[in-house]
Amino acid sequence: MPHVITQSCCSDASCVYACPVNCIHPTPDEPDFHTAEMLYIDPVECVDCGACVTACPVDAIKHDGSLDPSEKVFLELNADFYKEPRPRPLLAPVVPPLQVRAPGAMRVAIVGSGPAAMYAADEVLTIPAARVRMYERLPQPGGLARFGVAPDHRRTRAVSRQFDTITADPRLELVTGVEVGTDVTHQQLLADHDAVIYAVGASTDRPLDVPGADLPGVSSATRFVAWYNGHPDFAAVTFDLSQPRAIVIGNGNVALDVARILTTDPDRLAATDIALHALKALRQSKIEEVVVVGRRGLAQSAFTVPELIGLTSMPDVDVVVSDADLQSLPDTDPRARILRDLPRRPGNRRIVLAYLQSPTAIARTRAGLEIEFARNELVAAADGTTKVKPTGELHTVSAGLVLTSIGYRGRPVTDLPFDDARGTVPHTAGRVDGVAATYVTGWIKRGPTGFIGTNKSCAQETVRSLVADYNSGLLA
Numbered sequence: 001m002p003h004v005i006t007q008s009c010c011s012d013a014s015c016v017y018a019c020p021v022n023c024i025h026p027t028p029d030e031p032d033f034h035t036a037e038m039l040y041i042d043p044v045e046c047v048d049c050g051a052c053v054t055a056c057p058v059d060a061i062k063h064d065g066s067l068d069p070s071e072k073v074f075l076e077l078n079a080d081f082y083k084e085p086r087p088r089p090l091l092a093p094v095v096p097p098l099q100v101r102a103p104g105a106m107r108v109a110i111v112g113s114g115p116a117a118m119y120a121a122d123e124v125l126t127i128p129a130a131r132v133r134m135y136e137r138l139p140q141p142g143g144l145a146r147f148g149v150a151p152d153h154r155r156t157r158a159v160s161r162q163f164d165t166i167t168a169d170p171r172l173e174l175v176t177g178v179e180v181g182t183d184v185t186h187q188q189l190l191a192d193h194d195a196v197i198y199a200v201g202a203s204t205d206r207p208l209d210v211p212g213a214d215l216p217g218v219s220s221a222t223r224f225v226a227w228y229n230g231h232p233d234f235a236a237v238t239f240d241l242s243q244p245r246a247i248v249i250g251n252g253n254v255a256l257d258v259a260r261i262l263t264t265d266p267d268r269l270a271a272t273d274i275a276l277h278a279l280k281a282l283r284q285s286k287i288e289e290v291v292v293v294g295r296r297g298l299a300q301s302a303f304t305v306p307e308l309i310g311l312t313s314m315p316d317v318d319v320v321v322s323d324a325d326l327q328s329l330p331d332t333d334p335r336a337r338i339l340r341d342l343p344r345r346p347g348n349r350r351i352v353l354a355y356l357q358s359p360t361a362i363a364r365t366r367a368g369l370e371i372e373f374a375r376n377e378l379v380a381a382a383d384g385t386t387k388v389k390p391t392g393e394l395h396t397v398s399a400g401l402v403l404t405s406i407g408y409r410g411r412p413v414t415d416l417p418f419d420d421a422r423g424t425v426p427h428t429a430g431r432v433d434g435v436a437a438t439y440v441t442g443w444i445k446r447g448p449t450g451f452i453g454t455n456k457s458c459a460q461e462t463v464r465s466l467v468a469d470y471n472s473g474l475l476a
């Protein structure tokens with residue numbers, strides 16, 4: 001197998017279009033693109049040309065001879081994807097170039113400057129005469145690419161090189177420190193531009209609805225992430241790191257990020273661009289164990305396999321899973337292979353992956369926090385999903401810090417409709433329902449799912465809708 005995709009895969013699919021033999025899948029037009037945890041190279045078809053390596057913005061693609069020992073598992077993971085025959089054309093799909101009806105300069109305002117905004121700008125600027133004005137509330141651009149990616153994920157952070165190239169285009173004007181809806185209205189943007197694209201993300205978190213969730217010592221993983229990444233709104237926030245145990249509720253990739261940062265040796269974090277106030281606090285931390293709690297079973301874990309590989313590859317942190325949870329997975333499940341026979345090294349900090357427990361109440365005692373959990377059992381729901389039912393058994397666990405990591409949530413956007421249940425703006429292929437010349441892309445469009453690069457195909461759909469409307473005279 002000449003080339004292999006590894007942990008930092010961002011799924012932007014640049015490699016797919018660069019590959020001359022269509023050996024990287026799923027492609028954005030294949031049904032499993034939106035559920036895949038990464039992209040995979042077919043070891044049999046790869047011709048070792050290296051085009052994908054050059055195209056990848058996050059240095060995720062390596063030659064099989066240059067894999068680190070902890071990355072060898074990706075050889076198997078890439079090959080496994082092609083075990084089942086996969087009918088596919090000889091050449092990768094080609095994205096047809098955008099064509100505008102009249103050569104006049106199309107002016108587009110983009111609200112936000114995170115990955116979704118950047119990919120939208122990149123797409124608009126494929127039209128030679130187009131102009132983009134990008135509005136960012138904060139003094140610096142980048143959104144979650146700057147304030148959401150963990151500092152030890154250096155290769156993922158490298159995606160900002162690509163975004164710097166986009167903002168350096170003279171046809172893009174970046175306006176920072178201006179909040180749309182407060183400093184400038186939607187109507188003003190529409191008066192000055194042909195169209196407005198909102199790429200404002202999901203800027204808050206889903207609240208945990210249990211008594212005591214608002215106690216001091218309970219916070220959200222999204223606040224913790226913003227804090228260690230130096231987000232200006234969170235510089236003054238503090239977290240209690242004085243007790244030996246922290247609990248993270250939820251087990252998505254954000255939960256793994258915060259568990260990793262809480263347990264990594266601060267000397268290793270010092271070599272990253274973690275915020276200095278966070279590094280200082282983490283140097284004083286007394287945390288020895290982080291328990292990441294899922295309400296469903298190991299098989300339903302929300303984290304992805306590449307991130308689990310990253311977690312179990314830490315040299316100075318042990319990952320612990322109970323035998324009962326491990327036995328719930330079939331041997332063929334890659335998570336079983338990764339979690340089996342993990343080392344226990346005396347003196348190491350621990351990340352415990354705990355399952356089938358839902359928090360029911362949090363109380364504060366003199367010693368810290370007491371979290372009550374209800375034990376769950378799995379039940380098959382009528383819609384085919386796996387849900388949980390409490391068994392009636394309760395237990396409590398003590399901790400100094402509780403971080404809820406149960407998903408981001410979009411906020412309503414002034415002058416736009418809002419779907420409160422999903423936390424998104426209702427749209428049709430990116431066109432905001434009932435509001436002329438107004439579009440959405442990224443998490444405010446599809447909810448908080450996917451990876452940085454997923455926003456590329458999302459932006460392509462939105463900008464194609466915008467250009468079609470422009471060409472039909474609807475934006476005049």
Ligand code: NAP
Nearest residue numbers: 250251252253254255295296302405406407408448449450
């Ligand atoms: P997520 O993947 O949606 O995970 C949310 C977790 O919260 C799930 O375990 C869910 O359990 C649990 N949960 C939801 N409501 C709950 C409740 N009331 N009580 C207890 N648990 C509850 O969200 P995320 O971790 O915030 O990640 C958001 C997106 O960003 C994901 O697509 C993720 O892959 C991406 N991301 C990627 C990276 C990376 O690639 N390195 C890093 C960070 C984030 P159920 O499954 O039972 O609902």
